[in-house]
Amino acid sequence: MIVHGKDREEAVRRIERCLETAVIEGVKTTIPLHLKIVRDPDFRAGRLSTRFMERWTLENRREV
Numbered sequence: 001m002i003v004h005g006k007d008r009e010e011a012v013r014r015i016e017r018c019l020e021t022a023v024i025e026g027v028k029t030t031i032p033l034h035l036k037i038v039r040d041p042d043f044r045a046g047r048l049s050t051r052f053m054e055r056w057t058l059e060n061r062r063e064v
Contacts, residue, residue, distance in 0.1 A: 008046055012038060036060065 001018050005011030016038045019031050037043055040056060 009044075012044055 001015060001022075003011050003014040003018060005014055016035065019035050019038065022029075022031055024031070037056065042048070042052070042056075
């Protein structure tokens with residue numbers, strides 16, 4: 001999925017909506033994982049680095 005917005009906040013809202021409304025049948029997808037990432041406060045605020053996923057995975061390992 002690719003989304004555009006007038007700013008990051010709008011683009012993040014749009015990708016969240018796309019992920020929420022996506023319907024893919026017959027196979028498992030990574031949509032639930034992507035929704036959790038998009039809803040992360042650091043992701044939403046743009047506080048990202050090359051270690052974001054490493055930190056996020058450690059903090060959310062039970063949920064992934």
